[in-house]
Structure formats: structure tokens, C-alpha cells
Amino acid sequence: MIRSMTAFARSEADLGPQQAVWELRTVNHRYLEVNPRLPEGYRGLESHLRERARETLQRGKLDATLRLSDNGGDGGSLRLDHDLARSLVDLGRESVRELGTPGELSTAELLKWPGVVVTATLDAGEAQRRLQEAFDAALQELVEARGREGQALGTALEERLDGVEAGLARIKERLPEVREAFRNRLEERLGELRERVDPDRLEQEVVLLVQRADVDEELDRLATHTAEVRRVLREGGAVGRRLDFLMQEMNREANTIGSKSPDTAISQTVVDIKVLVEQLREQAQNIE
Known part of the structure; x- marks a missing residue:
């Protein structure tokens, strides 16, 4: 399963006279960055927060905020001396x-x-234990939320990969006709030069020109990258960096195909593919 880097989670802990609320937010980030926001006197929780975050998350900027409020005179927090x-x-x-x-x-x-009436308080150790348990619960909820969002991202990526493959199929179907027309036009334009230019040299130049317009290798590489993206999505885990690299390679191959193609229809299809690749890249930046 792939996971998004964007999510929110919340949990509560009863500390007797106080109610504690954890709010966890994550957004995109190249690496894992943990930003605890703790009230004075609760800095000792920071090491637990960082350790659990490193064990659970791979990438993303995590803001972990602890808020405390009075329990509003809850009778359960009072006792008689x-x-x-x-x-x-x-x-x-x-x-x-x-x-x-x-x-x-x-x-x-x-x-x-x-x-005579005193407030029941927790000892420091019990309060810390409850806060840690509540943080762990919020962190687990955050992971689940990132997983749900990642599933939606995966569906969106697959749809765009379908579009890329459909574009490649259209280009391959069009290529034989384009090549034949290209050769015919080239032969017509060079026919009048045959008497003034060495025939062997002319043939070499024609072959080189045709080779420069050949996009078979680029099409194959783009198809390979597309298949690799599908494989990475199925594999799951922290694959965001891998996907970002593949999107760069896909964009490079699409650019080369567009620059080589002498056909308007193929050029338009390449533009469509590049739009899809850019959408893929934007979506992949959200993946852990």
C-alpha cells in the first residue's frame, strides 16, 4: 500500500483535573521532520514523540500539538479530605x-x-503514560488516514497511466503511415539532386535523416517506465522518491519523441502524454 504524506488525526487523554488533546498534522516534505508543540512542563515527551514518529513514518513534516484544558469542575476529579x-x-x-x-x-x-474538598491529581508518571498512549493512538489514526488517502492517489495515478499507454498505442499505430509519407516526401525532394550528388553519399544522408526521426527506442523506454510505475505502486511502501525519478524519465522520453516527430497528430498526442505525466508528477509528490 502506498501512503499519502497529507493527513490529520486527533486523540484525547483524561489527566484528572485536565483534559489533554493531541492534534497531528502531516504535509509534504522531502524527508521526515517532526515539530512537537508542547506546553511548558511537558518537554519530556519530545523524545517519545520523535522515536515513535521515526518508527512509523518515512517522509513528511509532522506537527504534533498538545493542548490542555480544565475539566470544568468535573466531580470525578474532586475528593473529600x-x-x-x-x-x-x-x-x-x-x-x-x-x-x-x-x-x-x-x-x-x-x-x-x-x-476539605481537594482536586484529585495524577502522579507525573501516570500522566506521562496516558499522554504517550494517546499520542500513539493518534499516530496510528494518522497512518490509517495516510493509507486511505494513498489508496485514492493510487487510483488517480493508475487512471493517468492508462492515458499514457493509450497515447503510446495511438503513436505506434500512426508510425508506419508517417514513416512511409516521410520517405516519399524525402525521395521527391532529393530526386533532382541525384545527378549532382554522389548517390552513395546521398543514400547515407537519407538513412541518417530517417534514423534521427525514428522514435522506437523512446517509445519502448516510455512504455518500460510506465510499467515500472505500476510495479512500484503495487509494491507499496515509501516509494515517493522512486516515483518522482520515474516521472522525470517519462517526461524526458516524451520530450524527445515530440522533438523528433514530423507528424502533427503524433505531436498532439505527445502533448497529451506530457500533460498526463505532469499530473502524475504532481500526484507522486504527495506520496510518502
Whole structure:
């Protein structure tokens, strides 16, 4: 499977009083570049991020952003300091009994007392573990998204390869007629020179001229490159650089065919092929 370098993924982690959100974005890049964006106090996660990214991705610029927010007073993050609460209740009762004060502490008054209600927090090790697990989950989602996008890219590439092969078939079908017409025109133009030029030398020049207009080798090489692109797509993996090189070679062969061809129809087909190759190149730049 081929994978795109463009994707987005998100995951969350519950840190008790805080909620953590990872956002991962990747875009095209010649190599793998990892840019962690972490709040102060969480820089220790950076080594884990870079290591996991290197294990999972081959190319692309990865922006990994960690956002933290309060859980909004979630009751699950609060607890009662039982020892302090009991002490306050006992003191209230003692005050009533010994000093004759109006009454014991109410529940509302008790809960308002500083330190009675405390926020439950995670220890640093547990918080880091949860953040790492959430990052790994987001990274896996990112890989899957890149795979889905890569599948769509592969389909688009195959369609354009079909177009290139169809153009090659049209050129090959047209070539015999073009060659015959080319020879006839050449013979007519050179016929009047035969009496003034050495016949053997003239024949050599004709052969050289015909050879210069021959595009069989270029057509074969372009067909070979097209077949190689299909093979690379089937093989999958990190093939973006390989595909980029093949697109350059395909464009070079198409240019040569166009420059050699004396036929308008073939020249137009070459233009169509070059447009398809350029589209292939643009798509291949998105592949890991």
C-alpha cells in the first residue's frame, strides 16, 4: 500500500483535573521532520514523540500539538479530605458542648472550609503514560488516514497511466503511415539532386535523416517506465522518491519523441502524454 504524506488525526487523554488533546498534522516534505508543540512542563515527551514518529513514518513534516484544558469542575476529579472533615465536625460538636455555640457545622459550611474538598491529581508518571498512549493512538489514526488517502492517489495515478499507454498505442499505430509519407516526401525532394550528388553519399544522408526521426527506442523506454510505475505502486511502501525519478524519465522520453516527430497528430498526442505525466508528477509528490 502506498501512503499519502497529507493527513490529520486527533486523540484525547483524561489527566484528572485536565483534559489533554493531541492534534497531528502531516504535509509534504522531502524527508521526515517532526515539530512537537508542547506546553511548558511537558518537554519530556519530545523524545517519545520523535522515536515513535521515526518508527512509523518515512517522509513528511509532522506537527504534533498538545493542548490542555480544565475539566470544568468535573466531580470525578474532586475528593473529600476525610481526616480534615472529621476533625472539623468533632471541633464543631465540642464547641456546642463546651462553649454553647449555636450549632454544629452544616454540610455546606463544611465543604466550603479550605482544604476539605481537594482536586484529585495524577502522579507525573501516570500522566506521562496516558499522554504517550494517546499520542500513539493518534499516530496510528494518522497512518490509517495516510493509507486511505494513498489508496485514492493510487487510483488517480493508475487512471493517468492508462492515458499514457493509450497515447503510446495511438503513436505506434500512426508510425508506419508517417514513416512511409516521410520517405516519399524525402525521395521527391532529393530526386533532382541525384545527378549532382554522389548517390552513395546521398543514400547515407537519407538513412541518417530517417534514423534521427525514428522514435522506437523512446517509445519502448516510455512504455518500460510506465510499467515500472505500476510495479512500484503495487509494491507499496515509501516509494515517493522512486516515483518522482520515474516521472522525470517519462517526461524526458516524451520530450524527445515530440522533438523528433514530423507528424502533427503524433505531436498532439505527445502533448497529451506530457500533460498526463505532469499530473502524475504532481500526484507522486504527495506520496510518502
